[in-house]
Amino acid sequence: MDLNVEPCDDFFNYACGSFVRKTTIPDDRVSINTFSVIRDRLKEQIHSLVSENVIENEPEPFKFSKNLFRICMNKTQIQKNGIKPLEAVFDHFGGWPVLKEDKWNFDSTWSWVKAVKYCRRLGYSTDYLINFSVGSDLENSSRRTIKIDQASLGTNREYLIKGINHPIVSAYYSYMVDMAVLLGASKERAQQDLLKSLNFEIALAKISISKEKRRNITALHNPMTVEEFQRRYPYTDWVEYFNVILRGTGITIDENEIINVNVPTFMDQLGQLLYNTPKRTLANYVLWRVSGFSSFFLTDSIRKRQLQYSTVISGKQKHEPRWKECVDIVAERLSISVGALYVRKYFHKDSKHAALDMVNNIKSAFVDILKNVKWMDEITRQSALDKVGSMVTHIGYPDELMYDRNIAEYYDGLQLKPDESFLNAILLLNRFKTTKAFKRLRQPVNKTDWISHSRPAVVNAFYSASENSIQFPAGILQGHFFAYDRPKYLNYGAIGYVIGHEITHGFDDKGRQFDKNGNLYDWWQPSTKRAYLQKARCIIEQYGNYTEPNVRLRVNGVSTQGENIADNGGIKEAYYAYRKWAEWNEPEPQLPGLDLTPEQMFWLSAAQTWCSVYRPETMSKRITTGVHSPGRFRVIGPMSNMVEFARDFNCPTGTPMNPVRKCEVW
DSSP states (O other), X not given: OOTTSOXXXXXXXXXXXXXXXXXXXXXXXXXXXXXXXXXXXXXXXXXXXXXXXXXXXXXXXXXXXXXXXXXXXXXXHHHHHTTHHHHHHHHHHTOOHHHHGGGOOOTTTOOHHHHHHHHHHHTOOXXXXXXXXXXXXXXXXXXXXXXXXXXXXXXXXXXXXXXXXXXXXXXXXXXXXXXXXXXXXXXXHHHHHHHHHHHHHHHHHHHSOOTTGGGOGGGXXXXXXXXXXXXXXXXXXXXXXXXXXXXXXXXXXXXXOEEEXXXXXXXXXXXXXXXXXXXXHHHHHHHHHHHHHHGGGSOHHHHHHHHHHHHHHHOOOSOOOHHHHHHHHHHHHTHHHHHHHHHHHHOOHHHHXXXXXXXXXXXXXXXXXXXXXXXXXXXXXXXXXXXXXXXXXXXXXXXXXXXXXXXXXXXXXXOOOTTSOHHHHHHHHHHHHHHHHHHGGGSOXXXXXXXXXXXXXXXXXXXXXXXXXXXXXXXXSSTTTOOTTSOHHHHHHTHHHHHHXXXXXXXXXXXXXXXXXXXXXXXXXXXXXXHHHHHHHHHHHHHHTOEETTTTEEXXXXXXXXXXXXXXXXXXXXXXXXXXXXXXXXXOOOOXXXXXXXXXXXXXXXXXXXXXXXXXXXXXXXXXXXXXXXXXXXXXXXXXXXXXXXXXXXXOTTSTTSOSSOOOOO
16 A cells, blocks of 8 residues: 555555555566466465376376476476477478478468368467357357357457557567578578568458457357358368368268358458468468467577567566476466366365355345346346346356366376477377367257366456356465455455456446347347446446556557446445445454554455556557556546445545546446
8 A cells, every 4th residue: 555645536556556666577577466466376386286296096187287297397308309399390281481492382282271270180279360169159058159250360460450560560570580590491581481471460460350349249140051151251162171170079060050150251351362372471371370389388599589579569578487387388288187186285165155155245236236227127127137146156166176087087088198298298288178179069068067167276257158157266266355264345345346347247248248048139128228338438438538657558448348347337246245244244343553444445455456567568468459457447447436435435526536427337
């Protein structure tokens, strides 16, 4: 806290001013915030688990986690392998043209479809040109469907559409060239060839739609049969293409399969772009993306060049300690195995019950809000009440993680040898994970399936629109956010704010497009929808007028509206739930040394959730490409909109934290 700041003038600096002033960001970090402090603790806990010796009779999945950690930590072997693992990959594709120069002569036989086939077979993404995934059918969440979307790009669309003269695009191009040179290309040839590939990627970005347009989920729902898709986009045999990607799943589709095309305008223009682009340029682009992904798992010299590029985008000056990087990789690639190890040793069962009580109380507060919203008609109100009543809660971890047989069954068929090269180990896990994901196309949908909720070792929380569910993994139920045995005003302010935030996501600008069953369905009466959009417009304009002082960039009110609506609703629900809890229980003691009431402590705890310091480069990227407002405005915005905050701190009308005009959706 900075007690020299008047809370009614700037509550963020009152709550976090000393943290911001005194925190120095280490060279290997891009930010320090409440989340990162807990993630550091979590990394140490996971490190203690995966660095243990392999026990002969322990379940295979736990051996996988320990073996992957050892493979990652064995820098001597990684240096010894050099670039051979990647060269072997290039051979499958017929070589990277920029390295082979004029000896690359596959113009007659190379095709982008074959390249996708090799990517799938080897364990690379199949989304460099067209995004292919399996997910819930938007209109019928009880079934899954194939989804076709615009390409996943190598750097952010927001930068690429500005062209090569944009500093980040220019740095990206230099990175492409230098990587090719490190792998054996001549600089002159790399500059020529990869400029053409970059221009192709810029063209991909320009035919993609913006993140703002993607907020309209209805516009992303365009179901059609593969036969119709073939008629509209006849630039390859799509039945064959999809079956190549589905290879290994036991699933074969035909022209009658119904798929969803998220962005038809992208597909309209992609065919001509592919036709007009020389095969050499396409091959160079695909192999650049393969190289860019692989660079994280290769030698020091390649990783050093990758870091230089990262420094431009994020300001990060050096890599994290190797053990931290390896813990992250193991926790991400083997999340169910690591999650099972983590909750068995570190998660307190009492936390699960206490957090569930809070969720129920905060849901109840939201129900009270819905019942009293004056701008809703009764038909829409009942649908909203049905939706929050149907919302499923996942706390901590699923009980299935406590049983070895479940973990072993999930990883059945995976073989990870301790002498595998690092890159090959990663590709092996990618193939396993991708095949698992695509196999779900024909599997019955179980929205409470334990596998979907088995990433407990993360410091985050989630709302799923297709499940109409909220999830609070074990990793976030600690530290600043939560402890089962401390004053409730601290818990309701911190994790309570987060719980309310996730509940409200079901009713933000995207979540409100789904009904209680997780289906895309317009359950809003026209007059109520108009009132909602007007109230959302107030939030868009409020946040769109905030400028982050350190980088002097204005917040994007449109792309951040979902998170801002969730913040404003979430803190209100948490506050109302705490007040109700306080009415039914003995008064809680004040914290020693602070002359603050329980209500004031609630606001302080909520604000300190967002205490954060970012490097300018990272903050710029977050504002340009992200969907969250900077921490400062996640405090100032919601609290200045609440009359209860102004009352608890006696803020006169017209002060910054008690403006005359307030925004309110829920």
